[in-house]
Amino acid sequence: MLSVAEGLQHVxxxxxxxxxxxxxxxxxxxxxGRTLAEDVTAPFPHPAFPASIVDGYALHLGGSGSAAYSIVSESFAGAEGIVTLKPGEASYITTGAKVPDGASAMVPVEQCNVDKQTVTILTCDVSAGQNIRPVGSDIPFCD
Structure with a gap:
């Protein structure tokens, strides 16, 4: 039997x-079947923007303590010209779509009640970053 030092010497x-x-x-x-000589890196992050992982409402929590938010817009995957949410505002967002600036969290439609231009959140446990894929969470940028 070889010692570790002898084995290393043979290698x-x-x-x-x-x-x-x-x-x-x-x-x-x-x-x-070949071996990489160096790492493959991404020229840009994916997703390139904060993306929703649910169909639901992007909320600007804003510390108001209210469960009711004014619906100011909607956005679908691939949409341009997204609004910036202010405290107390919400935007309907589909899965994969860009989450608006100012949004703190995404709440699934199943946990919401919509009445005209107001969405009421039916759950108490909404936390910052909930249901949002951060920039580069799938593939980080690396130069």
Whole structure:
């Protein structure tokens, strides 16, 4: 049986005999079975914006303590021109859509009651960041 030191010495000798590593640049289709020479990094984060993980209402909690919020807009995945929420305001947002600036949390539609332009939250446990995927949470930016 070899000691750890002897085993390490054998490995180092084998590496020296093999010579320096070389690299190739290949198309992704040809990369199967090969080993990366360096990390693959993302040129931008994904998602590139805070995204909703539920169909529901983005809320600006604002510390009012109220469960009723004025609905000021709606947004669907891929939409442009999102509003900025102020305290006491809400916006209907679909799954994957950008969460408006000023939004503290997302509450699923199943936990809301809507009456005309007001949404009332039916649950007491709404916390900051709830149901929001942060920028880069799937794939972080790395240069």
């Amino acid at each position: 180092m000798e084998a590496v020296k005999k093999r010579g320096p590593a070389t690299t190739d640049t290949v198309a992704i289709q040809s990369a199967f």
